Amino acid sequence: MTTTTAPSAQLPEAEPAAGRRGGVRALLAAVGGQNLSLIGALAVVLVLFGSLNENFLSWDNIQVIAEAATISGLLAVVQTVVIICGGLDISVGSQAGLASVVSAMVFTSTGANPYLGIGAAVAIGAGIGLFNGAIIIYGRVNPTIATLAGLAAYKGVAQLVSGGRAQGYVLNDPVFIFLSRGKIAGLPTMVWLLVLTAVAVHLLLTYTDIGRNIYAIGGNDAAARLAGINLNKYLVSAYALSGMVAALAGILLTARTGSGQPVSGSEGLELQSITAAALGGCALKGGKGTIGGTLLAVALLGALQNGLTVQGINAFWQNVAQGALLVAAVVIQQRRNGERAVGLPA
Amino acid sequence: MPASESSPRTSPGASPGLTAEGVSKRFGTVQALEDVTISFPPGQVTALMGENGAGKSTLLRVLTGDHRPTEGRVLLDGKPVDLHYPQDARRAGIRIIPQEPEIIPHVSVAENVYAGSLPRAAGRRLDRAELRRRINADLERLGFAKVLDPNLLGSQLTAAQRQLVEILRALTGEVPPRAIAFDEPTSSLSEFEVEALFALIGRLRDEGIAVVYVSHRMKEIFRLADRIAVLRDGRVAGVVEAAATDESALVRLMVGRDLSTLFVRQQVATDRVVLDVKNLTTDDVRDINLQVRAGEVVALAGLIGAGRSEFALALAGDAQVRSGSVELGGKALRLKNPRAAITAGIGLAPEERKAQALFLHRTIRDNTSLVSLGRLRRWRFVKHQQERALAQQFADRLRVRAPSIEAEVRTLSGGNQQKVVLARWLARKPDLLILDEPTRGVDIGAKAEIYQIIADLAREGTAVLIISSELPEVLGLADRIVVMQNGRTTGELTRAEASEEAILALAMADDLAPADAPDDRATAHAPTGDPR
Numbered sequence: 001m002t003t004t005t006a007p008s009a010q011l012p013e014a015e016p017a018a019g020r021r022g023g024v025r026a027l028l029a030a031v032g033g034q035n036l037s038l039i040g041a042l043a044v045v046l047v048l049f050g051s052l053n054e055n056f057l058s059w060d061n062i063q064v065i066a067e068a069a070t071i072s073g074l075l076a077v078v079q080t081v082v083i084i085c086g087g088l089d090i091s092v093g094s095q096a097g098l099a100s101v102v103s104a105m106v107f108t109s110t111g112a113n114p115y116l117g118i119g120a121a122v123a124i125g126a127g128i129g130l131f132n133g134a135i136i137i138y139g140r141v142n143p144t145i146a147t148l149a150g151l152a153a154y155k156g157v158a159q160l161v162s163g164g165r166a167q168g169y170v171l172n173d174p175v176f177i178f179l180s181r182g183k184i185a186g187l188p189t190m191v192w193l194l195v196l197t198a199v200a201v202h203l204l205l206t207y208t209d210i211g212r213n214i215y216a217i218g219g220n221d222a223a224a225r226l227a228g229i230n231l232n233k234y235l236v237s238a239y240a241l242s243g244m245v246a247a248l249a250g251i252l253l254t255a256r257t258g259s260g261q262p263v264s265g266s267e268g269l270e271l272q273s274i275t276a277a278a279l280g281g282c283a284l285k286g287g288k289g290t291i292g293g294t295l296l297a298v299a300l301l302g303a304l305q306n307g308l309t310v311q312g313i314n315a316f317w318q319n320v321a322q323g324a325l326l327v328a329a330v331v332i333q334q335r336r337n338g339e340r341a342v343g344l345p346a
Numbered sequence: 347m348p349a350s351e352s353s354p355r356t357s358p359g360a361s362p363g364l365t366a367e368g369v370s371k372r373f374g375t376v377q378a379l380e381d382v383t384i385s386f387p388p389g390q391v392t393a394l395m396g397e398n399g400a401g402k403s404t405l406l407r408v409l410t411g412d413h414r415p416t417e418g419r420v421l422l423d424g425k426p427v428d429l430h431y432p433q434d435a436r437r438a439g440i441r442i443i444p445q446e447p448e449i450i451p452h453v454s455v456a457e458n459v460y461a462g463s464l465p466r467a468a469g470r471r472l473d474r475a476e477l478r479r480r481i482n483a484d485l486e487r488l489g490f491a492k493v494l495d496p497n498l499l500g501s502q503l504t505a506a507q508r509q510l511v512e513i514l515r516a517l518t519g520e521v522p523p524r525a526i527a528f529d530e531p532t533s534s535l536s537e538f539e540v541e542a543l544f545a546l547i548g549r550l551r552d553e554g555i556a557v558v559y560v561s562h563r564m565k566e567i568f569r570l571a572d573r574i575a576v577l578r579d580g581r582v583a584g585v586v587e588a589a590a591t592d593e594s595a596l597v598r599l600m601v602g603r604d605l606s607t608l609f610v611r612q613q614v615a616t617d618r619v620v621l622d623v624k625n626l627t628t629d630d631v632r633d634i635n636l637q638v639r640a641g642e643v644v645a646l647a648g649l650i651g652a653g654r655s656e657f658a659l660a661l662a663g664d665a666q667v668r669s670g671s672v673e674l675g676g677k678a679l680r681l682k683n684p685r686a687a688i689t690a691g692i693g694l695a696p697e698e699r700k701a702q703a704l705f706l707h708r709t710i711r712d713n714t715s716l717v718s719l720g721r722l723r724r725w726r727f728v729k730h731q732q733e734r735a736l737a738q739q740f741a742d743r744l745r746v747r748a749p750s751i752e753a754e755v756r757t758l759s760g761g762n763q764q765k766v767v768l769a770r771w772l773a774r775k776p777d778l779l780i781l782d783e784p785t786r787g788v789d790i791g792a793k794a795e796i797y798q799i800i801a802d803l804a805r806e807g808t809a810v811l812i813i814s815s816e817l818p819e820v821l822g823l824a825d826r827i828v829v830m831q832n833g834r835t836t837g838e839l840t841r842a843e844a845s846e847e848a849i850l851a852l853a854m855a856d857d858l859a860p861a862d863a864p865d866d867r868a869t870a871h872a873p874t875g876d877p878r
Contacts, residue, residue: 219705223704226664226694
């Protein structure tokens, strides 16, 4: 007999068969309870702010929301991967800031070559990610601590190389202009980048053996190791991916603001990405989470932020709202898992 | 609120001891217990039996205040006990010794035992002198003084010693125990340590305590129990006097099936050597020599801590090989990690299936296909149809009982979870399959099925290495038995030579031999040494 704490774990095999009543039920089951509540919350937000301000639901404003959500959305997508692996990357915001500065400075110093600027930023991102992974794996440092250190250190590096100021000017270059203002098939380039990244990561997680192994590692690392999965390779790769996408976010930041920003615009992105992932259903101990859920949460957070701004609500309140949402998301998750309020959470 | 609810029909029979009266418990749509009425009289050992999922653990949890019953109530000496929290049960004198001991790793045995009620000196300081006096007195009183050093840290304890700490917790405390439940206490003990436990249980009974004893092991039940209560599908299938029944009657009560088919196996071993281990030495085992042939079932017997699981992990590539060689099918292996072992054709169903093998929140399909994904993919995309077919095939073959292969593994019973682990390896078709305690915590119906699977595997030419602490199982399954002790092999028995006595003699060879070594492991009940 088992002695697991979760009450459901020691039930006999009789679980109600899913989708007994055909289509609708099967569809709802496929979307999942977590996503349904997110869709509900999103609908409430849209209806609420839409009725308060008629411009809120205009196509223009929706594009504004999408663009504003792109950068945090990209980070939320990779944060989801890292969290499913059982890790956490708090340094993504600082990495984006450093990448932003590097892209602009390399662009300027190489005689306005956008590809070198972008390439250098991505390379820096990958390098930082590998470094994070190496510290966590080979230094045996808790991921939260390792990337918390990174949060401070990479921000410091960005400030050092930039002297703490915005660097370069990139909006005289067609590539950066295309990134910031271009459109493909009516949608902003930035939004396409988010969509492509999200689709790629979704396919990776859902349909490839790599994705299976990622879920396995986060779900039970000892079992994953005994099943022949090379944990170190996967974990280091996850942080490297996180670094590269953070760099992409930094490049978009440069394109949007026109110059390399060491701190402004990237600060707080780690909180947004973690909030989105948690709200989207990622279990913070790993092994659980979907890109679809995370994107819904990104949309919810983006709409909420935009709505509050449109209503002229103090930006400080938005921080409070975000913090409250993160805690609420995790509390709801723990309740669902049947965690009992005894001692420190695992 | 007053401590006890006054009920209109207080204690109809006023039976002494612990009683569950009309207890039902529902989780969501699942009825785990239905109208269960069982009494556990004082001064008797009442065994609680039933297949996994029959509701034994749920009943224990209701009795000890861990679950609130949906209906019904718990009575102690005819008076209802108000159980809101486990502490309430403890205060009422109801104790449980859980299957998996909860030990605080970084504090001493003494502090572990009295955790929550440590003796205090002035100003909330820990009264160490009083703590030492108390633990020594309790150890002496309960007869554990020789097997448990109160100064050891929680992390240094063996499985048996961890269990002892739980037992000490149950037997101490301000309120003397009135009823004690043991939840499969012997599943992590070796036969030798079991003796000490049985002696203790006998004493508890003689002191007039109501003992509840949950186990799957018939032999223990008939040795210990005065009465046997059988649960089936959440209901009481019957309560019988132990003296008035026998194994097959009990099995019929539990599953409605006969035990006689449990071991059906003819020898099919060939001459082809699959596994050839020469002088293998790791940090935990020394100079192991072992061969397993195709179609042969070899069992590793020995006491807990003899190094059998460590040897299995070394073969699975999860331990550093210091010296010696391992050949599989004539090819020398470099077992640098589990991946290398799997690629070479070695599969391990490890000892702790939940901690080391299963992904509880993933589906049966996902858990089954995990080590076979390499041949189920094109580019890196998993071929969904083939994956489903594979998982379904093995779920059917092993008769995994679940609504579908898309059910999460955590919703399955222990036996079905073990079948999923087996399905994973059967799908991969390894040349050598190592099964570490394949039937631990598995009900008798699933056990028989697992034995059948092992027999089928051997017939198909797989070399099977089994580790088991249940001697009847070892004797029933193995073509050959290799006995280990203290990280070495101490002997080998053919099927004809093997008996429980012969195995135990080899398993304890060192301790029985004249003292040729400075002997700090003289206390064989629980090897107190070796705090690595």
